[in-house]
Amino acid sequence: MPPPIITIILLLSVSTTTLSLTQEGLDLLQAKSTLSDPTGILSDWNPAHPTPCNWTGITCTHSNSVTGIHLPSASLSGPFPTTLCRLPSLSTLSLHNNNLNSNIPPTISACRNLTHLDLSANYFHGLIPSTLPDIPNLLYLDLQENSLSGEVPATFGNFRRLQILNLTNNLLNGSFPVVLTNLTTLKELVLAYNNFIPGPIPPQLGNLSNVEYLWLSSCGFSGEIPATFSRLTKLSNLELSYNSLTGAFPDIVFELRNLYQLELFNNSFSGELPKKGWSNLTALRRIDLSINHFTGAIPVELCKLPLSSLGLSDNKLQGLIPVSLAKSPNLYDLRLFDNSLIGPIPSDLGKFSTLTTLDLSYNKLFGEIPSGLCEKGELYDLVLIGNSLSGEIPASLGECRSLGRIRVSKNKFSGEVPAGIWGLPHVYLLDLAENSFSGNLSSIVSVGLNLSSIMISGNGFSGGIPEKIGSFSNLVEFFASDNKLTGEIPQSLFKLNHLGILDLSKNDLSGRIPAEIESLKQLNELNLANNKFTGEIPNEIGSLPVLNYLDLSGNSFSGKIPSGLANLMLNTLNLSNNQLSGEIPSVFHKDVYRDSFLGNPELCGGFSPRCVENYQSKSNHNLWLLRFIFVFSGVVLAIGVIWFVFKYRSIKKTNQGVSISKWRSFHKLGFSEIEIIHLLNENNVIGSGASGKVYKAVLSNGESVAVKKLWEGSVKNDEDAKMTSQKEFESEVETLGKIRHKNIVRLWCCFKSGNSRLLVYEYMRNGSLGDVLHSTKGRLLEWSMRFKIVLDAAEGLSYLHHDCVPPIVHRDVKSNNILLDEDYGARIADFGVAKFINLTNKGSESMSVIAGSRGYIAPEYAYTLRVNEKSDIYSFGVVILELVTGRKPIDPEFLESDLATWVQTTVNEKGHDHVVDPELEYGPKEQIYRVLDIGLLCINPLPMSRPSMRTVVNLLQESAVDGKPKPITNKEGKVSPCFEEEDCSDEASLV
Template sequence: MPPSPSVSSFLPLFLLFSITHLSLALNQEGLLLLRANLPIPGWSAAAATPCNWTGVACNRWGSVASLSLSGASLSGAFPISLCDLPYLSNLSLSNNSFNSSLPAAVSACRNLVSLDLSQNLFQGPIPATLSDLPFLRHLNLEGNSFSGQIPPSFGSFRQLETLMLTENYLQGTIPAALGNITTLKRLFIAYNHFSPSPIPPELGNLTNLEELWMSGCSLTGPLPLSLCRLQRLWNLDLSNNLLSGPIPSQIVELTSIEQIELFNNSFSGLLPQLGWPHLTRLRRFDASMNKLSGIIPSQLCELPLESLNLFENNLEGLIPESIAISENLNELKLFRNPLSGMLPRDLGKNSPLQILDVTHCNLTGGIPEFLCSNGALEALILVDNVFSGSIPASVAKCKTLQRVRMKGNRLYGEVPDEFWGLPNVYLLELHDNLFSGVMSPLIAGATNLSKLSISSNRFSGSLPREIGSLDALIELSAGDNEFSGEIPSSIVNLRQLWRLDLSNNDISGGIPIGIHDLVQLNELNLAQNRLSGPIPDEIGNLPVLNYLDLSHNRLSGAIPPSLQNLKLNKLNLSSNLLTGNTPPLFASDAYSDSFLGNPGLCIGACSHRGGSGRSRVFSWLLRSIFAAAVLIFLVGVVCFVIKYRKLGQMKKNRAAVTKWTSFYKLGFSESEISGCLKEANVIGRGASGKVYKAVLSNGEIVAVKKLHNRAFRDTSSNAIITSLDSDGDGFEAEVETLGRIRHKNIVRLWCCCSAGGCKLLVYEYLPNGSLGDLLHKAAKSLLDWPTRFKIALDAAEGLSYLHHDSVPPVVHRDVKSNNILLDKDFGAKIADFGVAKVVKSKNGLESMSVIAGSYGYIAPEYAYTLRVNEKSDIYSFGVVLLELVTGRPPIDPEFGEKDLAGWVRSTLESQGTSEVVDPKLGLMTFEEHVSRLLDIGLLCTSNLPITRPSMRRVVNMLQELSAVMPNSQEKKPRHSI
């Protein structure tokens, strides 16, 4: 029944009154906050004032003075209406997903004292109008996608104390006008895309400056003397630049300095020798990875330092004894310097020393006895020196030790019993010394030990049965010693063991029963001992055994047929007492050297036909003559083929002197490309050459790679590639591979040119550069999780095509984030096929003469066996997945002796997933999704090749994961960098 007319007429008026009443209940500032359309739980018009809302703080008069909405999952444009709040002095919107440009109207927030927009996706130029904010003291824009130059107008800030612009895409040069902000205390502009340029000397006018962070800014030239006038400066970080020349002696005038970071530059000459006593506050000095020469200043070592890093220089002479005086020293890294003399005898006596690394320093003498006097020593790295003497008893009892590396010295004597059983040591390397004595049963106490390498010493006696209790042991290398007795039966309890090397000892008895329980075993080397008895049939059941050497023993009986189940890169059973026939699989030429020196063994089926002695001699003579004739014929054929191929190659080379080959219909010529090869157009330098950006007359942009005449080690990218003389021409490899491949996730090669000594590859230009640059050298906040996942899937599909759909298959051999390029929509494409290898062998394995790849990406078995197949690429791709999840590079000093894969595994076990995931990702929406991709990365980086999935399987897993990608308001970037 409809309401009466009187009720109907009053209903709209009642609703209007209710809405008006609610609006009147909330003050004007609350309405302004609601107008900003920020979806913050608890913000409601039902309140009288916003002062109790989440993130809101009011002054004593009840007006909004501070708004802190960090990590609130906000996105979209900057809420400019907040500038209408008349008393707003502090605004923090950090760690969100705002993805617009920052409007110039932000200057309307006239009363701002602090503005924090860090860790967002803001793009475009930084508004020059920010300097119009008269009261602004703290400006934090780090971790965004701002581009363009730092506005010169910033020099007119009136009260600014903190300016933080790190990890953006800022270009141009650092403006000298910044030297006008005399109120500035903190200037952080590290890791931007500045053009190579010197440090503006005007920064020396910042007399109130306390912290200066300009790492990774492409700074060149000498260190300006004007910076040495900054008397309040306590933190100076100019690392990872191109600075050169000497470190000025005036640096000792920075009397307030506590930390100096100058590593990874090109500083040369001597360190200042005098004036260091004035730096009474200096705690950390790092000038490593430069070109410094001369001696280490004794005055520097007399300071109360906590950390002294001078590694990878050309420093000579003695390590000053005064370094042992410091009561704070916890880190001393001097490795890879041509030093001489001994370690200071009192080192560690007065300080809580934690890390000592003097690898490759040519040091002599003994190991100082006080290194662990304060019970803090964790890493003792003495690799490849000339140390002699024995291990001090005090060091042997140092229970805090975790990494011990003493290989390549002249240390001798018995290893103290306590040293074998240190409870926290996970890496113990003593090989290539002169140690003697026995391995103590106390080794049972080394419960964390994962690698024990004691080869090439004079150890004797039997291996203790207690060694079988080391559940974490992955590698046991004890070859080239004088061990005797039998292999302890308990060794089959080492279920994590990956490598077992007891070769060249005096071990007797049989191979232990139950060896099939070592299901992770990849390498078994028991050669050159006195082992006897049969080869256990159960060895053939080891699922991932790759290397088997039982040569030069006294093993007898038949070769177990089960060995045919193994997928071996090496098999050596020579010089034993084996009898019978070899299993059929081993009758091929591939195993011709595997069974030498076994008189009773027949390759294939043995013949036992009778006959007179004379007929047997005659038959043998005929066979010999026939074999000789065949050999001569084959030699002739081989010589003919070699000469024919050389002649053909010479013709081919002559024909290729000025050869221009295109693989698509092109709109440009060779001469136009050559005109673009200018230093100003260089956009990348790699292990095989320079890459240029070429803008053509028709408006098209291409990338041109000009190859070096020879290969080299690229120290910037840690790449190792094969010599063009030893393993084929990188130019030919890339042309052969890319010229015939058509796939959306593999970079397209337009054409190539070989003109005399100049070899060029012209391929499509991808505007967003490499994944490695975005993750590790730029503002990785640009890469939200959906974008990172899309990159992973695209790259996986490209590799899957190479492995499974290309005919013949192709192994890339240098998969890494720097070789995954991104187009304008962040689609990923595999690039750089300079060391790729077409797989021609039936078993998918190719033997290389040297290692190719990049440190941190090389599969363990590849580095050892020089055998390559698609499993090597899968390991490298797994490292890329871990980079996408963690945001960390494949190798990092923070990882210690580990690479990224090892660090992730150990950190997951000890601290959980949250400690390995890139904090820029924000796990609220994607936590489960990120964890599942992390699991795929760990599966791909398994130490055992057989347990790694195929790339086709990886693509399937990623596609399944793509189907359950959570819905999110996070934006996917669509602009080019």
């Protein structure tokens, strides 16, 4: 049969199949054509079947009519597919947690038979369509976590049957929508975290007689809770936190007999809590009145309720914790931190209820820890920081296998710690600091493999550090300063590949620092001050790639300052009060190191004039030696020239023999891999990254590139180091190889040479933001330059979070990973620990260990190891605070705190002026304050309250003095994140 006839038959076959598809199937295929489907979840939406009822996400009636579309977390992007509204029987449409990024069209009202509409957690923007109430039978409407703006339409008062309305976490503004109080059918009204104009709670809310769930946190409310709330007889959950409500505790609450949860924290309530009325709330299980100004004692009647959670944190309550509270049978979560409570912890606490969380921090409690706290075997969080508790830790806690976090620092505990504490299987944070514990650490008989933080500073622990310390394989932080520890540092400690902070200062440790310290590639802080260490400082410390804090003061180190220390990018260096000699390396001849070498009388150079005196006194005696050196040098030079010529010819002949395995090139290259390899010498080292040395290579064509040579993990048994290096290389390649954005550092190519893995980037002339900002160059960064940097960096992160599919979380956002070009344009760099987020896990993934740098890590990430884009936003908020204040994220002035906490506290107590960098004295104050406020939004302790990076970019652009910068657009005039000179073809697979 001739080929043309075969073609005709095939075309007729396809046409027949398409024609046999129902009209609903054709409508769905048209909807599919308007969407980007990078994961292929709609791949089975095709004409192979005459009915779409077997397609992914489709539900049908018995008569094969489509009634539901369920496609949550499917990575779909594009505009809202309006053709779906042609389906005559469609009653349920759920597109939750996708990347849909258009306006919600007014024509959505054509979906006449919808009863359930869920468009939450997308990127819809613009106004909410006023036509939505035209859908006559709509019962459920969820538009939360988008970027919808403007006012809630006045037509929303016309819904006929609506029961659930959720508009949380948008950019809605204007007055609070009182029109919603007409919807007497409502059972749930959720409007939290919007930007409504501040004002009192509308008394008309009392008209919602059927409402059961009322969540109005952060809606700008002030004044008192209106008396009309007494009409809300079906209300079971009332959440009014994060407002500015005032006055006494609202007695009207006692009339809400069905109330299950009451959250009024973070307001300005004052006065004593009512002593009577609590017995009316027989259904109450959770109450949180934290961060107010309540005074007096906790009411006894309140404590007799069958609470499941009680939160009265951050108030000014005074008095005892009632014994009756401990006998509540349903109590499982008790949080009374940051009050003025006084007296002992009730001895029966935990015996009558399945207690899981107990946080009584920062009160005035005394006495001992009750032995029955874990009697039911479910206690997970035990937090008692900052009280006057004493005695020993009960042995029963050493057998509580459910424990995950133990924090009892800043008390008066004494005696030995139960040995079992160290081996509890789920404990990841053990904080015993600033007490009077004693005993020998060598009594550790078992090892908790989950431990990532050990804090035992400020106690009386004695004896040596046990060899078993090396079995804590996930250890990230080890604080053991100010004890009575003796002996040498055990060799096993240098097997802790994740160790980031090691503080052994103020002990009686001795011996030498072994060269094996170079294996601690993640070490960020090393403090061995005020011990009895001897010998030379090992040069291997200079190979620690991320070390920025080094304190070896107050020991007996001798010899010269090792040249390897010049490779480090240190924020803090202290080698004072030792027995060092010789010349101070020129790299440390800076003001920042002025006090780093005091108390070493044999040192010279830098700020010490001793070398000059020594050389003058010895010059005559050494004249003969100098003459000999000159003659000897001449001979060596001649031999060296002859050897060089011989080697050069040999290398030229064997160039082809260099083992190069090219992995991938991402741009048109004007250089070869051979040329790169021959430029990698120590004279060209410009710094160390998180996973290797960085070289500047000036190519034969005059251009410069930056080359990262990853640590090889070449120690024989260092398989973990090899694995880490391999993972970081693959992560960097996988991430940067797919990105084309003006604010992301460009990866030219990557390849292997022997055992080395090499990444070649564009060269950034001005180095990192951290280096510039926290050096003498910081004075050159006027406000306009700082604003440009923060906006550039924000746009880069916004691209990673919103325009890449799947989204990318950087996980190590900090000023040292923001690089600056010759015009101080900013690029996000160092993607060695970046992660693609699997949207099927609802936008978050669990990591095995903490990534990131101290001072930048979001609080929830440090404790839960759950990572999503909100972790990056917190870190970026810290970068904003750095730019505005000029301060480092960790500074001795902050004591045990950090920059984020210091700024929040200072701004609240003294105002913005007291935190702004003095170098910005003549900058535009109003704009600086606005940017500072954006930074404070980003470091909100509540992850869901942090703005998205897209919102951060918008807020920064709105704060610009000259208006919004002009975005880069493509040929169609649409905003494009690509380079203007780059081909954006790769972007199609990403956006």
